[in-house]
Amino acid sequence: MNAGMMGEIIGALIITYLLTRLVIKLLEKKLTKRKSAFVAFFAILILVLVVTPFTFGFLYGLLLYLPCLILWLALDLFKAAKIKSEDNSKPGNPNM
Numbered sequence: 001m002n003a004g005m006m007g008e009i010i011g012a013l014i015i016t017y018l019l020t021r022l023v024i025k026l027l028e029k030k031l032t033k034r035k036s037a038f039v040a041f042f043a044i045l046i047l048v049l050v051v052t053p054f055t056f057g058f059l060y061g062l063l064l065y066l067p068c069l070i071l072w073l074a075l076d077l078f079k080a081a082k083i084k085s086e087d088n089s090k091p092g093n094p095n096m
Contacts, residue, residue: 027040033076037073049061
């Protein structure tokens with residue numbers, strides 16, 4: 001793997017991270033953490049599908065950005081599940 005490819009991967013990670021955080025921040029009051037993670041994933045995926053054919057080419061852009069988006073989705077879902085389990089384990093919780 002050459003330095004140019006590593007730069008593209010790191011750039012894709014940073015771009016997708018910033019875009020997903022922006023969407024999640026905008027939706028935090030309206031949706032749960034889990035739903036906002038899915039909405040951010042699909043919104044940024046649509047953006048990638050629209051923009052990358054003009055820059056990298058459809059397939060290359062999809063292969064570059066999709067794993068990054070899946071990584072952030074998995075981390076967001078893990079974080080949402082962790083927060084939910086911590087809320088359920090608090091004393092005085094009626095769901096216990």
